[in-house]
Amino acid sequence: MKQPFGIILAGGQATRMGGGDKGMRLLGGQSLLSRVEARLAPQVASIALNANGDAARFADLGMPVIADSVSGFVGPLAGVLAGMDWAAAQGADTIVTAAADTPFFPCDLVPQLLLASEGMKHPLVLAATPDAKRGRARHPTFGLWPVALRDDLRDALHDGLRKVVLWTDMHGGREALFPQEDAFFNVNTPDDLARAEAML
Template identity: 40%
Template sequence: MTPALNDEPITGVILAGGQGKRMGGLDKGLQDLHGRPMVQWVIDRLAPQVAHLLINANRNLLRYEAFGYPVIADGIPDYAGPLAGIQMALTHATTPLVATVPCDSPSLPSDLVARLARALQENCADLAVARTIEHTHPVFCLARRSLLPQLNDYLARGNRRVTSWHALLKTCDVLFDDSTGAFSNLNTAQALARHIN
């Protein structure tokens, strides 16, 4: 069942547009994990939680398109970071709410979007962000699409930090202390190897 806020559908966006510097320049989403590309595990987790799914990628576009979902590239050149992907997510989504997750967290919670949506509503917030005991996970978030003009202005001024943008908004943290391992990023070859072995 697709979660919604006041019966509003939600678009999910997988952020796979980075350079993969920690992975030696490899495209993280396309790295093999138990016989399948890592992004496929993320798709399988996120797709049942949302009404629509998009993939943000800046290379290997045909390979990402083969997963069967629309692929959107950053509007800012030279790998400007996750906020550039979130900007495109808010630009291309047709729903009032947009959930984003990274492509390298294959174990993300199966109730992530529902819990973020509930907190967004209860707190009358602009943005809901996942948090575990010790860390906030800023790209695991649910944003109102109406934030796009403000984000466009923030990026146009050369700003790139996700957490600094969040600080400008009415943001609520959503505790996932029962799911701390679900937010593990397999963003290095070593982390991926440990997960496989």
């Protein structure tokens, strides 16, 4: 299988952080976004940022910026679709998504997702971690997605589907289990940012 293309998902509205571009918040002197890019870039063939609004504000990152093609902030699946369309135009078969507010995700994210997808006609895998209450927790913004299913996803979004796991389950999606419970710790609030500083 060809190496996937990478998409950083930053299309949300960051309401719990007080709005604005959460990915531009600084952590240890670097933006969350640049930390995520530094982790994802070595694992993928090419990388782009999914964000809405004026793309010029990300010019210094030097990445293509792709907006949601489905209007109205309908959630991460819109960013996944935008990434699929962008990657498909360049001949990619798959994309891997990572959230812009999750700076410590595993450095072997892509290899583990690919391993879990072996034998699948349409590689579709979400990252998961152990969870004391539920057994395991899925992380729907971290996944391997086949561009071949992009029109199906587009139809589902236009039909009102919003939950990532509903769509992945419909297509026999799998999970790649990462052993650390906090592997996908994400920065949603100012308190989380303080915790991330301590984790550094």
